[in-house]
Amino acid sequence: MRYKVTFMLGVAVGYVVGTRAGRERYEQMKKSARDLAQNPAVRNAAETAGHTGRAFAGKAFAAVGDKVGGVVPPSLAGRVRGLRDRVGGGGGGAEDEWGTSNT
Known part of the structure; x- marks a missing residue:
């Protein structure tokens, strides 16, 4: 309960200070x-x-996959494969969907 009161007090003080700052x-x-x-x-x-x-x-994923065998759901395996492709597959400086270069 003490933490909730402290949190709410912090929110209230932040709101007042924020509104006064403009x-x-x-x-x-x-x-x-x-x-x-x-x-x-x-x-x-x-x-x-x-x-x-x-x-x-x-x-x-590889370490856990070796230990649990084929129990990893296909949806998770697909996501990890996608991450591996992004890391391993060189974009040669091309930009990704966030506008950052893959260098």
Whole structure:
């Protein structure tokens, strides 16, 4: 119960502070967030993390698949195959559906 009250108090304080800051401050924070997201270093770090996560998921699937045999549902197996193709299949710098390069 204490955590719910603390959470609600935080929401209320955030709302009051946000409404007092106004639209101009909101637009300023929105622009800062957009600039950060478009920063090449941030984009490269996010892309690298995505590739690493996909590679790890493929390895984990293979390790679990070896242990459980043919019990893995076909829908899951298809998704993991798709992830492997995205990681292993080189796009040669082509952009994916998110607008990031696959380099």
